Amino acid sequence: MSAQPLSEEQVTALAYDAAAAPSLHNAQPWRFRYFHGSRTFHVRADPGRVLPHTDPDLRALHIGCGAALLNLRVAALHGGWEPDTRLLPDPGDRDLLASVRMTGRRDGESDLGALYEAIRARHTSRYPFEEREIPEAVRTALVDAARAEGASLAFPTGWHLQEVLELAQEAEVRNLGDRGHDEELERWTHGGVPFSDTAAEGVPEYAFGPRKAGGRAPMRDFAAGRTVAGREAAEFEHHPHLALLGTERDRPEDWLRAGQAMERVLLLATLEGLSSSFAGQAVEWAELRWPLRDPVTGTGHVQMVLRLGYGPKGPATPRRPVREVLDIEPGTPGA
Template sequence: MSAQPLSQDDVTALVYDASAAPSMHNAQPWHFRYLRGSRTFHVRADPRRILPHADPDLCALHIGCGAALLNLRVAAVHGGWHPLTRLLPDPRDTELLASVQLTGPEGGESELGALYPAIHTRHTSRYPFEEREIPEAVRTALGDAARNEGASLTFPTGWHLQQVLDLAREAEARNLTDRGSGEDLQQWTHSGVPFSDTAAEGVPEYAFGPRKLGGKAPMRDFAGGRTVAGRDAAEFERHPHLALLSTARDRPEDWLRAGQAMERVLLLATLKGLSSSFVTQPLEWPDLRWPLRDPVSGTGHVQMVLRLGYGPPGPATPRRPMREVLDID
């Protein structure tokens, strides 16, 4: 394949795979441009898909686009290409987040191609997980996956885990009464809309998951205090497994690396039989984000909190049509 130019179908398939990435409130804040002459994809931020209250610094936007970038790299390697990737290639164009030139044959990243089967089976699961330990070998593999993308993944325990849970609980309480957070939820959630008629972005009602009846899992209530007819309530796990994804610095480049590391971890976790969801609430409040960091080293910047465990997979959420996210020149 690498000796042949990409057809329009090839390009569309790669972007379709990239767009399966998760993003905050499923806003899908990316746009792709493919340049035929150089066989290069440009990954761009879509400024129309910003969450002004939850993500004023655009950190989550960069993380979401980084996740899509990782999917693009995985799909390219799976297809026999080597994705030569540059982050923030043009300082004058802040919306151009990355360029990916496809060269061939694939070289040095065969382990990425092995993650391909998880791209379209990884879905956010907002359901209860089992009270079951994650084997140490799996934790180690997930940590290695994050480290390969320039980030670190740690599993807090003891009082540190309790602190993270307390911070998430405090953030969720703030969000439920914060007008700006409510406006973000109102824009990016859809209640009472059948699956076939749902919008092409955001979190539809069928993906809210059950209302939390008990347990310590730090779940966001996407209903935002609204009553959802027919929504069940459930007991969540009393001993949730959380993972902190961190970078040494806190710049746009680091956010993109964090997004790639996050998605690499999630794809591998999916292949290992784990389900996952996100705990972004404390990251949305600057005074709550800093205390999340490793209490021993006191260094690093937490970019994402993941909830991992053995439980039902989440449903697929809608994706924007390719005509809205891809231009070919």
């Protein structure tokens, strides 16, 4: 079918869906620019939303923007558009992470477009999950989802799972005693100041989840040891289900692929009735990230640790208004 120009309403809706992606501390490190002349979106890094201490090499920024890119692709396919995606299309512009050109209309729903309903339903859940196995068929589907985006997904067991849990615990101890990490966490949780109705970024106290009183699930303490009024303690899973998402190489384009794979896995998990959160503390420390890799081959690079299971859905966290993250241009890129 011949392609027609996207209306401003359609462009805004696509950016709105893209921005529902998760990111480190909900910093939302992305901007979108749409060019009417070529029906092309640019996904750009927002330098003002970097966490220089926690994410000095911008790996987490790329992963978050990759997740937003995946949402954009899903929303485009659901809307009947065929997205042609290029990663890092301009070596001279480091902030330009991807371009997505709507090349034409398509009939029927694709496997990727079918994930659309999960974009708004997916929320990070920092609550205890049930001690319940994830069916093998679901695990296989999640592995296939990661592979479709050029990444791997593995569910560690036995001594490897124990190693991952110990590394996460070590990272959490380091984080709680690290001044730079504490300062960045305070910024993105607003230092414990209650969120107003206009707060549009960071992790609000209502999304911290309960304080961990027991269990082995690796949970980040967003309160950083301070008391949060009304926050209760809870027992978490003793047999948590963790998944290691990795790539063969460790370059910016691999981080973008990892972000797309992560979001594809999370959206599918949501449709399968699973809740999810992140257990990525260890990947934030270079010397702890390396031992997370495949213990059999010793190859690959772990980009994120996911916690999956059956349990309460997490609350929605704030997002910046679309007008703050989207620019619409009349021409074509570079024109």
